[in-house]
Amino acid sequence: MQRRQSQRQVTEHETPWTLAINGITMGVMSNVPQTREQMIQKKFAKTLAYRAGALPAYHLLCNRDTLTVVTFHRVMPAAERNSTDADPLWTISTELFGAVLSFLARHYNPVTLSDVLASRMGRRALPRRAVLITFDDGWRDNLDYAYPLLRRFGMPAALFTTTEILDEKSVCWWQEVLLWALRTGRRTVRELNLDAREDEAGSGIAPELALLLRYSELESSRRIELLEPLTSELEQRQVRAQMLDSGSLSDLAAGGVEIGVHGATHLPLTALADPADDLARSRSKIALCTKLAQPVSLSFPHGRYDQRVLDAARRLGFKLLFSSDAIVNPCPGGWLPSDIIGRIPIYADAIISSGEHLSAPALAAWQFRRSHRLTA
Numbered sequence: 175m176q177r178r179q180s181q182r183q184v185t186e187h188e189t190p191w192t193l194a195i196n197g198i199t200m201g202v203m204s205n206v207p208q209t210r211e212q213m214i215q216k217k218f219a220k221t222l223a224y225r226a227g228a229l230p231a232y233h234l235l236c237n238r239d240t241l242t243v244v245t246f247h248r249v250m251p252a253a254e255r256n257s258t259d260a261d262p263l264w265t266i267s268t269e270l271f272g273a274v275l276s277f278l279a280r281h282y283n284p285v286t287l288s289d290v291l292a293s294r295m296g297r298r299a300l301p302r303r304a305v306l307i308t309f310d311d312g313w314r315d316n317l318d319y320a321y322p323l324l325r326r327f328g329m330p331a332a333l334f335t336t337t338e339i340l341d342e343k344s345v346c347w348w349q350e351v352l353l354w355a356l357r358t359g360r361r362t363v364r365e366l367n368l369d370a371r372e373d374e375a376g377s378g379i380a381p382e383l384a385l386l387l388r389y390s391e392l393e394s395s396r397r398i399e400l401l402e403p404l405t406s407e408l409e410q411r412q413v414r415a416q417m418l419d420s421g422s423l424s425d426l427a428a429g430g431v432e433i434g435v436h437g438a439t440h441l442p443l444t445a446l447a448d449p450a451d452d453l454a455r456s457r458s459k460i461a462l463c464t465k466l467a468q469p470v471s472l473s474f475p476h477g478r479y480d481q482r483v484l485d486a487a488r489r490l491g492f493k494l495l496f497s498s499d500a501i502v503n504p505c506p507g508g509w510l511p512s513d514i515i516g517r518i519p520i521y522a523d524a525i526i527s528s529g530e531h532l533s534a535p536a537l538a539a540w541q542f543r544r545s546h547r548l549t550a
């Protein structure tokens with residue numbers, strides 16, 4: 175999980191083709207409408223650009239030599255999402271997930287994590303308009319609900335799992351308990367702050383991340399004791415395990431889902447004294463559970479990385495570093511020029527029309543016209 179990031183970041187270098195189609199699709203991307211009228215106009219513009227073929231034409235031309243990576247977190251029936259209080263920002267319904275898969279199959283060529291690695295290593299080029307589906311964290315619903323739909327659509331996927339959750343005794347992950355208490359207003363950051371240490375807030379780290387770091391420093395028995403009232407309340411709603419365990423991770427790997435690293439602790443690697451230790455422990459645990467070679471791919475918890483983290487990951491031999499920079503990755507001739515790979519998050523509220531129904535124009539606008547920034 176991570177905080178939501180702005181949609182469009184850097185402008186791509188333009189060509190005559192992109193300029194022409196940009197003219198047609200102009201305005202579709204800006205997602206900061208001020209009034210209801212502007213929102214309706216924007217929705218109409220997206221629908222027109224998609225139905226008239228301008229957005230798909232733009233995608234065919236301008237994303238020809240690219241890799242798009244999409245990120246999901248949780249997938250479950252809408253009723254279960256509501257009854258379990260799953261984070262609505264990071265959860266999409268099974269119905270919507272199926273529709274997104276159908277959309278991806280229509281507009282892209284699905285590839286595996288191994289395909290992406292083969293391209294990066296210079297062994298095999300990716301097809302045009304390649305797409306890789308990824309999941310972060312290690313939620314149990316990925317196996318229960320997402321996996322059967324992936325199978326039905328014949329779509330490969332990769333899962334970046336945090337390994338601490340594999341040994342979680344409670345049905346709820348302590349980090350989710352804490353974040354749930356904050357997002358539902360049961361507790362404020364101030365109320366959860368153990369010793370009124372507010373210096374982290376001034377150091378540029380988000381208050382909720384500072385809280386996670388603070389609680390992670392505690393003995394686990396002390397943490398369990400402190401969070402017990404909240405855990406008990408959440409367990410009334412979440413009656414079965416919310417996270418994968420070693421066995422279910424192994425099941426997913428055996429079913430063809432490729433497993434990568436998402437940290438041992440899920441704490442921001444930028445905030446850790448020794449990010450290499452966290453990454454090394456995580457990949458060893460995954461190899462132990464899956465009985466496969468140690469992963470060489472990772473995604474950064476909370477999307478946080480800096481040069482120190484990049485250096486640590488590369489020294490450990492990681493070859494593919496998945497960020498949360500919401501860009502489309504340039505891939506000239508099918509060859510991936512950078513080991514830092516951007517990903518586009520899929521938020522339900524950005525791509526639905528009414529109820530849980532997918533708005534294909536909204537998803538096309540969400541994905542097709544992302545910048546092609548190359549991260550070094």
Ligand SMILES: [Zn+2]
Nearest residue numbers: 175310311476
């Ligand atoms: Zn995460």
